[in-house]
Amino acid sequence: MAEDKIKTNEPQKGIEGSILQWAPQAWAHLELVRSKSPLIQCITNFVSMDFMANTLLSAGASPAMIHSVDEIPEFTPKALGVCINMGTLTPDWLPGMKLAAEVANQCKKPWVLDPVAAGGTSFRLKACLEMMDLRPSVVRGNGSEILALFKGSVDSNSKGVDSVYGSGDAVEAAKSLAQQSGSVVAVSGAVDFITDGDRVVCVHNGVPMLQKITASGCSVTALIAAFVAVDPSNAVEATASALAIFGVASEIGMDMARGPASLRTSLIDSLYGLDKATALGRVRISCL
Numbered sequence: 508m509a510e511d512k513i514k515t516n517e518p519q520k521g522i523e524g525s526i527l528q529w530a531p532q533a534w535a536h537l538e539l540v541r542s543k544s545p546l547i548q549c550i551t552n553f554v555s556m557d558f559m560a561n562t563l564l565s566a567g568a569s570p571a572m573i574h575s576v577d578e579i580p581e582f583t584p585k586a587l588g589v590c591i592n593m594g595t596l597t598p599d600w601l602p603g604m605k606l607a608a609e610v611a612n613q614c615k616k617p618w619v620l621d622p623v624a625a626g627g628t629s630f631r632l633k634a635c636l637e638m639m640d641l642r643p644s645v646v647r648g649n650g651s652e653i654l655a656l657f658k659g660s661v662d663s664n665s666k667g668v669d670s671v672y673g674s675g676d677a678v679e680a681a682k683s684l685a686q687q688s689g690s691v692v693a694v695s696g697a698v699d700f701i702t703d704g705d706r707v708v709c710v711h712n713g714v715p716m717l718q719k720i721t722a723s724g725c726s727v728t729a730l731i732a733a734f735v736a737v738d739p740s741n742a743v744e745a746t747a748s749a750l751a752i753f754g755v756a757s758e759i760g761m762d763m764a765r766g767p768a769s770l771r772t773s774l775i776d777s778l779y780g781l782d783k784a785t786a787l788g789r790v791r792i793s794c795l
């Protein structure tokens with residue numbers, strides 16, 4: 508019945524209508540990742556490496572945590588997408604991050620930025636803004652991080668990697684940031700918002716306990732890199748699909764979990780085993 512409605516090509520109003528159009532697309536993106544198994548280079552923080560690599564593997568992608576400046580010119584061109592995460596930044600890592608972004612740009616491969624704790628310190632903020640100047644295909648952060656990038660200032664109330672703002676507080680900042688930077692901006696939280704500065708897409712999947720698993724944000728950013736890698740000309744749609752599929756996996760995983768530690772495991776299992784009927788029934792994406 509849903510397919511009949513899509514075939515009419517008539518605009519579908521409201522969240523139910525949006526779901527009819529977006530859920531098959533989210534499933535199609537996951538199927539593309541499973542069939543293409545894109546190589547995703549991740550330059551990421553020490554906390555996230557294991558969960559991020561396992562998230563990519565369970566979605567069907569092929570992760571490689573390779574960050575040496577000596578290897579980037581040779582390795583980055585082989586990757587279909589790149590994820591750059593500022594989480595445990597030190598000055599010696601920054602040249603490799605910038606080089607990977609530049610090589611990805613030269614090779615016309617998408618790269619995705621995770622500006623972890625962007626407003627936490629001036630060193631970190633400056634580095635994140637320099638990465639933004641290299642024009643990521645997508646930047647995904649929580650409310651505090653997107654607000655810090657937009658304002659270009661350190662937040663005196665920063666709680667480091669955790670957000671002190673809801674995602675809804677950063678929607679207008681995300682739109683302006685997207686317009687200024689040319690990047691797709693995704694702000695995550697209870698509802699995820701994805702914008703190119705014009706359209707705003709909302710993802711309603713996920714569970715609050717994701718906030719109690721370290722590197723859940725980092726891992727979903729890497730998943731965005733994989734989804735955008737297989738559909739680079741539709742970065743808004745691919746980003747929304749990745750956030751929705753990750754959220755669906757967490758919802759199914761939550762039914763089996765006894766707390767954050769087992770949710771981490773069951774999320775990976777659910778992402779690996781996700782089938783079409785479940786995805787179509789659970790993906791909840793709408794437009795503002």
Ligand SMILES: Nc1ncnc2c1ncn2[C@@H]1O[C@H](COP(=O)(O)OP(=O)(O)O)[C@@H](O)[C@H]1O
Nearest residue numbers: 649695696697699713714715717723724725727
């Ligand atoms: N209250 C919530 N309810 C449902 N999902 C959430 C909630 N908070 C965060 N998430 C989800 O958790 C993941 C990580 O987002 P977030 O916690 O904002 O990132 P970070 O870990 O970088 O701060 C995203 O997939 C997001 O949709």
Ligand SMILES: Cc1ncsc1CCOP(=O)(O)O
Nearest residue numbers: 552554594668722723724725
């Ligand atoms: C705890 C911590 N400290 C530096 S990076 C990091 C992981 C942050 O992960 P996320 O942003 O996904 O919560």
Ligand SMILES: [Mg+2]
Nearest residue numbers: 623668724725
């Ligand atoms: Mg984060």
